Amino acid sequence: MIAQPVVHVVDDDLAILRLLTELVKAMGLEVNAHESAEEFLETYKASGPGCLVLDVRVRGMSGMELQRELAAAGSTLPIVFITGHADVRMAVEAMERGAFGFLEKPFRPQELCEKIQSAVRLDVEAWRRREERERADARLARLTPAERKVVDRVVAGKTNKMIAEELGLSTRTVEAHRARLMGRLGLKSRAELLGLMATVVPLNGRGEEHSQPISRNEHTARRAEHVGSYLRARHGD
Secondary structure, eight states: HHHHHHHHHEEOOOHHHHHHHHHHHTTTEEEEEEEEHHHHHHOOSSSEEEEEEEETOOOOSSSHHHHHHHHHHOOOOOOOOOOOSSOOOHHHHHHEEEEEEEESSOOHHHHHHHHHHHHHHHHHHHHHHHHHHHHHHHHHTTTTTTHHHHHHHHHTTOOHHHHHHHHTTTTTHHHHHHHHHHHHTTTOOOHHHHHHHHHHTTTTSSSOOOOOOOHHHHHHHHHHHHHHHHHHHTTOO
């Protein structure tokens, strides 16, 4: 079962930290407040979904440095940056590195709430897909190597006769393998098998369906360009 989402807030301005903490609590979400990036790293454990609201220029380890630290550790925790300094280059860099959002102080509370809600929904869905994938992996682990070979070919749309020819088996043997593996997996149809395998190997590698998939680099580049354009327009650069 997925744990309740937690919003982590990092800001060295105690007044802002208290404000953000109360704002998150008013949203009905659990919140952990930290005065520094180092303090956050000492206590953070990736045990459930959430997001990180992070001041870019926090004292000590900066927000950008913390983002790089988390990325190096393989963290997928969505980060919403806040800053009191309009810096187009910094905003673009943060978005290119996968930040979920970038807000400039003074920001509208509603704007931040919407960013936090969207980030949390994204992470909850990511954790849900991860749990589904782990359950599917555990079910597939029950199969013998021979049964797994049959599964891969069934999913590819091959008939029992085609599978038998590829594996050097009789059609009857393939049918027996197929019946046993369906029983081990608790499935009744090829459609159910396809659904299980789609959980393990999503169509575009991200658990999402797009008519025209784009790469992660293209996705982050578009977001970075959007943020840069917004800040330049806001400050007349």
